Amino acid sequence: xxxxxxxxxxxxxxxxxxxxxxxxxxxxxxxxxxxxxxxxxxxxxxxxxxxxxxxxxxxxxxxxxxxxxxxxxxxxxxxxxxxxxxxxxxxxxxxxxxxxxxxxxxxxxxxxxxxxxxxxxxxxxxxxxxxxxxxxxxxxxxxxxxxxxxxxxxxxxxxxxxxxxxxxxxxxxxxxxxxxxxxxxxxxxxxxxxxxxxxxxxxxxxxxxxxxxxxxxxxxxxxxxx
Numbered sequence: 001x002x003x004x005x006x007x008x009x010x011x012x013x014x015x016x017x018x019x020x021x022x023x024x025x026x027x028x029x030x031x032x033x034x035x036x037x038x039x040x041x042x043x044x045x046x047x048x049x050x051x052x053x054x055x056x057x058x059x060x061x062x063x064x065x066x067x068x069x070x071x072x073x074x075x076x077x078x079x080x081x082x083x084x085x086x087x088x089x090x091x092x093x094x095x096x097x098x099x100x101x102x103x104x105x106x107x108x109x110x111x112x113x114x115x116x117x118x119x120x121x122x123x124x125x126x127x128x129x130x131x132x133x134x135x136x137x138x139x140x141x142x143x144x145x146x147x148x149x150x151x152x153x154x155x156x157x158x159x160x161x162x163x164x165x166x167x168x169x170x171x172x173x174x175x176x177x178x179x180x181x182x183x184x185x186x187x188x189x190x191x192x193x194x195x196x197x198x199x200x201x202x203x204x205x206x207x208x209x210x211x212x213x214x215x216x217x218x219x220x221x222x223x224x225x226x
């Protein structure tokens with residue numbers, strides 16, 4: 001085998017050292033770039049069809065895809081939002097909520113002639129809105145309404161013109177029973193119960209009031225869910 005002259009190897013050695021030095025600097029440069037990545041950064045995945053080691057520059061195919069780079073704070077905020085949404089969605093609906101039509105009425109043990117009466121109960125901002133109205137074929141005339149929390153706190157009762165005519169207090173007694181107190185100036189104070197049937201399709205409202213002269217009145221109203 002023919003051996004290369006020692007002079008050629010001596011001339012080539014400096015160049016090889018330069019190449020190795022350049023490679024070492026390139027490696028250090030890559031490490032320095034990695035050090036610039038925030039600790040909180042999280043790479044979800046590479047773009048579809050991209051292999052490790054390939055360029056991460058966006059292509060035309062990538063422009064239509066959402067960015068897959070989130071920091072930890074953003075991920076925590078999105079997680080909290082999703083949890084809150086799930087809790088709100090799963091919140092139980094009060095069994096009182098619905099449309100109720102008066103079917104029968106007794107005053108002091110005597111059946112009375114019925115006038116059309118509709119009771120609509122809706123959930124609103126942690127409370128219930130009670131609206132009594134007289135329905136017709138094309139519209140309804142609101143007689144009184146109030147929004148009450150189920151903790152016994154007082155709320156305003158308003159008439160058809162939106163004027164305050166008294167206060168209402170509603171509290172939950174059990175899963176299917178509620179207490180109601182209505183009072184106002186120049187009006188008899190009425191206290192009673194609202195009780196749902198086991199199938200939650202019938203609502204019985206009983207109340208006792210004391211009128212002028214101490215006359216006591218016991219009223220029973222039965223509503224059917226619409």
